[in-house]
Amino acid sequence: MATLRQLEYLVTVVDTGSFTRAAEQLHVTQPALSHQMRALEAAVGGPLLERLPRSVRLTPMGRAVLPHARAALAEAERLHTVARRTAGLEEGELEVAAIYSVSLGILPPVLRAWRRLHPGVRIRLREYPHADLLRAAMAAGRADVAIGPVPDGWEGPIRELGVEEFAVVLPVDDPLADSPTGTVALAELADRDWVHYAPGNGLADLLDHVAAQVGFHPRAAVRAEQTSAAPLLAAAGLGPALVPANIVPPHFDGAVLRPHPPVRRTLAAYTRTRPDALTVAFADLVVGVGCVDPAG
Amino acid sequence: MATLRQLEYLVTVVDTGSFTRAAEQLHVTQPALSHQMRALEAAVGGPLLERLPRSVRLTPMGRAVLPHARAALAEAERLHTVARRTAGLEEGELEVAAIYSVSLGILPPVLRAWRRLHPGVRIRLREYPHADLLRAAMAAGRADVAIGPVPDGWEGPIRELGVEEFAVVLPVDDPLADSPTGTVALAELADRDWVHYAPGNGLADLLDHVAAQVGFHPRAAVRAEQTSAAPLLAAAGLGPALVPANIVPPHFDGAVLRPHPPVRRTLAAYTRTRPDALTVAFADLVVGVGCVDPAG
DNA sequence: GTCAGCGATAAAATCTGCTCATGGCAACGC
DNA sequence: GCGTTGCCATGAGCAGATTTTATCGCTGAC
Known part of the structure; x- marks a missing residue:
C-alpha cells in the first residue's frame, strides 16, 4: 500500500x-x-x-x-x-443523555447558550425515562455526558446543578387549590386518583416512594407516557400530579402547589473518568446556565 | 502527519x-x-x-x-x-499526437477500433500542421505516441504504417481531368494557380519541394488553413491541389488523379524509448488497423 | 476469590526512511 | 569536440519507526 x-x-x-x-x-x-x-x-x-x-x-x-x-x-x-x-471547541458532535424532565426544564436554555457560544458543535440528545437507565447508558458509553439525578457510587466527575423541586398540580377549582400558604399536604391527597406515570418512568417510582413515606399508595387515574403531559392532565381535572416544578409551562392554566413534606432531588451533570475537552466545556456550561430554580 | x-x-x-x-x-x-x-x-x-x-x-x-x-x-x-x-488497459488516458492529414485519414478507424476494444481508456488528440512540430512535441514529452512522417534519427521505437500516396485534385471539367491513365504530369500544371497550404503546414513545404523538383514554383491562388479544405477548394475550381489520397472523401465531386512523378511519404507511429503498456497497446493497434491504402 | 477479557507499557527485534557518496546520461556553451 | 552543468538512479550505512514478545493492571463475570 x-x-x-x-x-x-x-x-x-x-x-x-x-x-x-x-x-x-x-x-x-x-x-x-x-x-x-x-x-x-x-x-x-x-x-x-x-x-x-x-x-x-x-x-x-x-x-x-x-x-x-x-x-x-x-x-x-x-x-x-x-x-x-x-x-478548539469549534466543531464536533457531543452526545448528551438526560432524563425526560431535564429535557423539558434545564436543557433548552443550556442548548440555546451552547449554540450561541459554539455554533459549529452539534448536539445529539438521548432521553431516558428513568435515572437508572440514564446511569446505565452513561456507564456503557452511550453518551459523553449525562444530566439527571445524582448517581450513587459514580466514580467519574459529578457536577451538581442544584435541587429540583417538585410541585403538586391541581385544577384551579379544586378545594385545595386556594391554599393561603401555597402548599398542600400530601396526606390530604391520599384518597385521590392520581395522574401517575407509565411503568419505567422514574417519576412513577418517585411518586410511589413519596406516597409510601406519607402512608398511602396512589391509585392511578391515568398513567402518562410523556412527562410533559402530567401537569396538563392534572389541570384538566384527571387528578393531582407530582411534577418537577421547572417543567410547568409559564402562564399555566392550573394550580401549582408546594407539597408537604417537600419533594426534592438533586440533579447533576456527570461524565466518565477522563472526559475530553468538548465534553468538559459542555458540562461547565450546564453548571453555569443550567442551575435549578426551585420555584421558577 | x-x-x-x-x-x-x-x-x-x-x-x-x-x-x-x-x-x-x-x-x-x-x-x-x-x-x-x-x-x-x-x-x-x-x-x-x-x-x-x-x-x-x-x-x-x-x-x-x-x-x-x-x-x-x-x-x-x-x-x-x-x-x-x-x-490492464481498462482505464486511463492516452495522449496522441498526429499531423493533420493523419487525423483525417488513418486515425478515425483506429480510434473506432480502440474505443471498441478499450472503452474505458480515453484518448486525447493533439494535431500538428508539420512533421517537424510533431517530432519536437514528441521529443519534449507532450504526447505518449506520435503518428506522422518517419522522423529522421529518432531513437525510440518506430512502427511503419506504409506509404501515404498523394493525389492531384482538379475540377471534373478541367481539360486534364479526363486522363485515360488516371494520371497527370505535374509539369503540365506548372502555370496554374494552386490551392496551396498556409505557411507552417508541412504540405506547403512538400508541394514547393515537389514542384521545385519538376522545375516550377507554384503560385498560390489560395492558402488553405485546413488540410481538409484543399480537395474541396480544388474541386470547386480554385486550382489544382496536391493532397494525401486518403483524405479525399468518398463520393467526391472532383477529379482525383495520380501525379507523375508519384508523390509519397512513409508514415509511422513512434514513441520514446520505454513506452508504458497502454502506449504500446495503442501503437500496436495503429499498426494493425491504420495501414495506409495507396488509393483507398 | 478466581479467571477471563482487554488494553497499556517496556524491552528487544526488525523494518523503513533518509543521508551521503557516486555514477550515468543528456543538454548546453565555448 | 570537450568540459561543465543539470538531473535522476543506485548503493551503503545509520537513525528512527514499527512490530513482536513478555508482562502488568483493571474490570466484569461466575
Missing part, C-alpha cells in the same frame, strides 16, 4: 516538474525522493512518471492515479483540521 | 469494536496497534477513542475525524484500483 508520504512526493514532483526541486521543497534529499518514487511505482504495479532529460512527465497510469493521490492527501489534511477545530 | 496505516488501524478498531479483534483482523499484535493509536492521537492532538472496560468508544474528536480517515483510505484504495485498471 502506498504511504501518504509517497503520495506527497508524487504530487510535489508533478507540481514542481522535477525531482530535485520537489526534494528541496520537501526538505529531503533527491535520492530519498527518487527511492520513494520507485517504491510507490512498485506498489501500484507500474511507472507513474516518465523521466525525460530535463523534466518529468506523467504516464497514463500516473495521470489516472494523480487525482486520487491528491484526494487522499486532502482528506488526511482535513482530518487534522477537523481534529484541531474539535479541540 | 497521520499515516494511512494508523488510519486503517483506527477504522478497524471502530468497526470491530475492540483493539484485540482489530489486531487479529489486520494480522498485527495488539501492542503494535495500541502504540500506533497513541501515536495517531498524539499527531492529531487529542484522544480519538475512549477505552471502556469491555469496549472502545469514539470521542467527539474521534467522531469528527473518522469520516475523513475513511475517505483517505478509500482514495488510497481507489488509486491502486485505477493503477491496476490502467495496467
Whole structure:
C-alpha cells in the first residue's frame, strides 16, 4: 500500500516538474525522493512518471492515479483540521443523555447558550425515562455526558446543578387549590386518583416512594407516557400530579402547589473518568446556565 | 502527519469494536496497534477513542475525524484500483499526437477500433500542421505516441504504417481531368494557380519541394488553413491541389488523379524509448488497423 | 476469590526512511 | 569536440519507526 508520504512526493514532483526541486521543497534529499518514487511505482504495479532529460512527465497510469493521490492527501489534511477545530471547541458532535424532565426544564436554555457560544458543535440528545437507565447508558458509553439525578457510587466527575423541586398540580377549582400558604399536604391527597406515570418512568417510582413515606399508595387515574403531559392532565381535572416544578409551562392554566413534606432531588451533570475537552466545556456550561430554580 | 496505516488501524478498531479483534483482523499484535493509536492521537492532538472496560468508544474528536480517515483510505484504495485498471488497459488516458492529414485519414478507424476494444481508456488528440512540430512535441514529452512522417534519427521505437500516396485534385471539367491513365504530369500544371497550404503546414513545404523538383514554383491562388479544405477548394475550381489520397472523401465531386512523378511519404507511429503498456497497446493497434491504402 | 477479557507499557527485534557518496546520461556553451 | 552543468538512479550505512514478545493492571463475570 502506498504511504501518504509517497503520495506527497508524487504530487510535489508533478507540481514542481522535477525531482530535485520537489526534494528541496520537501526538505529531503533527491535520492530519498527518487527511492520513494520507485517504491510507490512498485506498489501500484507500474511507472507513474516518465523521466525525460530535463523534466518529468506523467504516464497514463500516473495521470489516472494523480487525482486520487491528491484526494487522499486532502482528506488526511482535513482530518487534522477537523481534529484541531474539535479541540478548539469549534466543531464536533457531543452526545448528551438526560432524563425526560431535564429535557423539558434545564436543557433548552443550556442548548440555546451552547449554540450561541459554539455554533459549529452539534448536539445529539438521548432521553431516558428513568435515572437508572440514564446511569446505565452513561456507564456503557452511550453518551459523553449525562444530566439527571445524582448517581450513587459514580466514580467519574459529578457536577451538581442544584435541587429540583417538585410541585403538586391541581385544577384551579379544586378545594385545595386556594391554599393561603401555597402548599398542600400530601396526606390530604391520599384518597385521590392520581395522574401517575407509565411503568419505567422514574417519576412513577418517585411518586410511589413519596406516597409510601406519607402512608398511602396512589391509585392511578391515568398513567402518562410523556412527562410533559402530567401537569396538563392534572389541570384538566384527571387528578393531582407530582411534577418537577421547572417543567410547568409559564402562564399555566392550573394550580401549582408546594407539597408537604417537600419533594426534592438533586440533579447533576456527570461524565466518565477522563472526559475530553468538548465534553468538559459542555458540562461547565450546564453548571453555569443550567442551575435549578426551585420555584421558577 | 497521520499515516494511512494508523488510519486503517483506527477504522478497524471502530468497526470491530475492540483493539484485540482489530489486531487479529489486520494480522498485527495488539501492542503494535495500541502504540500506533497513541501515536495517531498524539499527531492529531487529542484522544480519538475512549477505552471502556469491555469496549472502545469514539470521542467527539474521534467522531469528527473518522469520516475523513475513511475517505483517505478509500482514495488510497481507489488509486491502486485505477493503477491496476490502467495496467490492464481498462482505464486511463492516452495522449496522441498526429499531423493533420493523419487525423483525417488513418486515425478515425483506429480510434473506432480502440474505443471498441478499450472503452474505458480515453484518448486525447493533439494535431500538428508539420512533421517537424510533431517530432519536437514528441521529443519534449507532450504526447505518449506520435503518428506522422518517419522522423529522421529518432531513437525510440518506430512502427511503419506504409506509404501515404498523394493525389492531384482538379475540377471534373478541367481539360486534364479526363486522363485515360488516371494520371497527370505535374509539369503540365506548372502555370496554374494552386490551392496551396498556409505557411507552417508541412504540405506547403512538400508541394514547393515537389514542384521545385519538376522545375516550377507554384503560385498560390489560395492558402488553405485546413488540410481538409484543399480537395474541396480544388474541386470547386480554385486550382489544382496536391493532397494525401486518403483524405479525399468518398463520393467526391472532383477529379482525383495520380501525379507523375508519384508523390509519397512513409508514415509511422513512434514513441520514446520505454513506452508504458497502454502506449504500446495503442501503437500496436495503429499498426494493425491504420495501414495506409495507396488509393483507398 | 478466581479467571477471563482487554488494553497499556517496556524491552528487544526488525523494518523503513533518509543521508551521503557516486555514477550515468543528456543538454548546453565555448 | 570537450568540459561543465543539470538531473535522476543506485548503493551503503545509520537513525528512527514499527512490530513482536513478555508482562502488568483493571474490570466484569461466575
